[in-house]
Amino acid sequence: MILQVRAVAPFYKNGFVVGCERTREAVIVDPGDEADELLGAVRDLDVRVQYVLLTHAHVDHVTGVAAVKEAYDVPVYLHADDLFLYDAAVEQGAMFGFRVRQPPPVDVFYDMSPIHFGDYEVLVHHTPGHCPGGVCLQTGRTGERGTHLFVGDTLFAGSIGRTDLPGGAYDVLMRSITEVLFSLGDDAVVHPGHGPDTTIGREKATNPFVLEYLATKRNHGIQDS
Numbered sequence: 001m002i003l004q005v006r007a008v009a010p011f012y013k014n015g016f017v018v019g020c021e022r023t024r025e026a027v028i029v030d031p032g033d034e035a036d037e038l039l040g041a042v043r044d045l046d047v048r049v050q051y052v053l054l055t056h057a058h059v060d061h062v063t064g065v066a067a068v069k070e071a072y073d074v075p076v077y078l079h080a081d082d083l084f085l086y087d088a089a090v091e092q093g094a095m096f097g098f099r100v101r102q103p104p105p106v107d108v109f110y111d112m113s114p115i116h117f118g119d120y121e122v123l124v125h126h127t128p129g130h131c132p133g134g135v136c137l138q139t140g141r142t143g144e145r146g147t148h149l150f151v152g153d154t155l156f157a158g159s160i161g162r163t164d165l166p167g168g169a170y171d172v173l174m175r176s177i178t179e180v181l182f183s184l185g186d187d188a189v190v191h192p193g194h195g196p197d198t199t200i201g202r203e204k205a206t207n208p209f210v211l212e213y214l215a216t217k218r219n220h221g222i223q224d225s
């Protein structure tokens with residue numbers, strides 16, 4: 001699998017080019033302010049972009065959608081529960097003090113059926129909590145268990161997504177992490193929306209927010225019984 005990541009100031013939000021080494025078909029995940037760098041990577045890699053796949057619609061993850069759409073005119077995918085955020089991209093930018101271009105309309109709402117590029121397949125898992133329409137894009141060879149997880153801002157190396165923004169909910173986020181993401185295999189590589197990669201196994205064993213949540217849940221369980 002071809003995989004390139006780019007991130008630029010001010011958000012240092014990771015944008016990805018993911019491609020099939022045989023067919024050169026590719027997808028772009030979460031194009032933000034680093035869209036030009038992603039378009040450069042697409043040219044250098046000599047891949048053909050098929051889709052823009054969004055993990056969620058916070059402004060840092062969508063500011064480059066317009067540029068990618070202009071370059072390739074490919075469908076943009078989003079979870080319907082994040083449309084209210086996507087539609088408010090300009091207002092979200094203003095909240096952070098940035099002037100943002102309204103991204104073009106969403107073309108496809110994830111219906112949870114697999115998305116294909118070349119020999120690869122993306123399975124879409126709904127992982128709300130950081131925002132209502134957050135998804136995990138589980139990517140791997142078609143027919144095999146995908147071991148690359150594009151998780152947006154749900155889970156980070158040693159941290160978790162914030163839940164104080166509109167539509168965020170702590171308990172919902174922790175269930176998405178411990179019940180959805182943690183079921184996808186300890187060896188699965190997590191590609192977060194910010195910061196370095198990690199693995200499911202490492203976060204299970206060492207993520208302090210996860211360990212605290214699980215310990216609290218266990219204690220409650222003991223008190224309840």
Ligand SMILES: [Zn+2]
Nearest residue numbers: 056058130153
């Ligand atoms: Zn976010």
Ligand SMILES: [Zn+2]
Nearest residue numbers: 013060153193
């Ligand atoms: Zn983000």
